[in-house]
Amino acid sequence: GNSVTQMEGPVTLSEEAFLTINCTYTATGYPSLFWYVQYPGEGLQLLLKATKADDKGSNKGFEATYRKETTSFHLEKGSVQVSDSAVYFCALSDNYGQNFVFGPGTRLSVLP
Amino acid sequence: DADVTQTPRNRITKTGKRIMLECSQTKGHDRMYWYRQDPGLGLRLIYYSFDVKDINKGEISDGYSVSRQAQAKFSLSLESAIPNQTALYFCATSDLNHDAGELFFGEGSRLTVL
Numbered sequence: 341g342n343s344v345t346q347m348e349g350p351v352t353l354s355e356e357a358f359l360t361i362n363c364t365y366t367a368t369g370y371p372s373l374f375w376y377v378q379y380p381g382e383g384l385q386l387l388l389k390a391t392k393a394d395d396k397g398s399n400k401g402f403e404a405t406y407r408k409e410t411t412s413f414h415l416e417k418g419s420v421q422v423s424d425s426a427v428y429f430c431a432l433s434d435n436y437g438q439n440f441v442f443g444p445g446t447r448l449s450v451l452p
Numbered sequence: 453d454a455d456v457t458q459t460p461r462n463r464i465t466k467t468g469k470r471i472m473l474e475c476s477q478t479k480g481h482d483r484m485y486w487y488r489q490d491p492g493l494g495l496r497l498i499y500y501s502f503d504v505k506d507i508n509k510g511e512i513s514d515g516y517s518v519s520r521q522a523q524a525k526f527s528l529s530l531e532s533a534i535p536n537q538t539a540l541y542f543c544a545t546s547d548l549n550h551d552a553g554e555l556f557f558g559e560g561s562r563l564t565v566l
Contacts (some may be wrong), residue, residue: 372553383456383542384495397537429494433553439562440485440555445496 342367346430346443353420353450361415362448363404363430371432373397373406378427387415387428395443399412418452458543458558464509466566470528473564475488482547485555486510486518489540496558497508498541501526 347362365371372391376384388397393408402417413430430443457475465471476485481502486496497510499518507518515537517529530537540562544555 361472374554376555383559386554386556388556440497440553441497444492 342371342432342434342439342441344430344441344443346428346446348444348446350447350449355422355449355450355452356419357450358431359415359417359420359424359448361428361430361448363415364445365411365413366432367411367432367434369434371434373404374431374433375402375404375415375430376431377428380426384429407439416441420448422450422452423425424448425450441442453545456543456545456556456558458541459520459558460563461559464564464566465533467534469533469565473528473534473541473543473563475528475542476556477545477556478545480523480543481545481556482523483545485544486497486516486526486528486545487542487544487561488512489542495542498509498528498543526533530563531552533563535565538565 343366347366369449373391375387378384388399390397390406393406396405402412417438427445427447429445433440459474485500486498488498489495496512498512498516499510500508501520504520519527540560542560543558546553546555
């Protein structure tokens, strides 16, 4: 079955540091890939997405590129802020949008 | 107002009690889902519904039941709550024809079973 693996946290960075959170997936067909973010006390919200190979999703300074050859969708940001402290989930849905699979989440803490 | 609304937001109950968590949405989506979040385990699917007459079990449906009362309403019931059902529960919606099936989440219902 489909699965998502992401780097375990927690990740602690200083403000303005570079962020990478690794995500790899196993899936048949051509899944869509997502990064969701959960701020403290809130539900999950979509951060960015990519629906086909080589697509780059971007939002709020975050980027991730759909790499089919390495089955990866790593999340990056060049300069993190304290307000980026949250839990980040990598996820995929199959090509029919019927099966959504989440990774375990990576907690990011950014210190001033 | 939130597009996906869950009630209650917090609930403390005792073992053996019946609990219902309710979800309503104003997005007009056909698909609705109930997930459970536990620390270190991510989100796990409990039940999902692709339309009013469609109910499907997810990976952890034991001990839970659902009702799709209308397109906009999807409730989750715990007939006899037990402590290991203590978790954060999320309702979500999606529309296959838009946004690559992106899920839209409610703010969550925190349930504690003593």
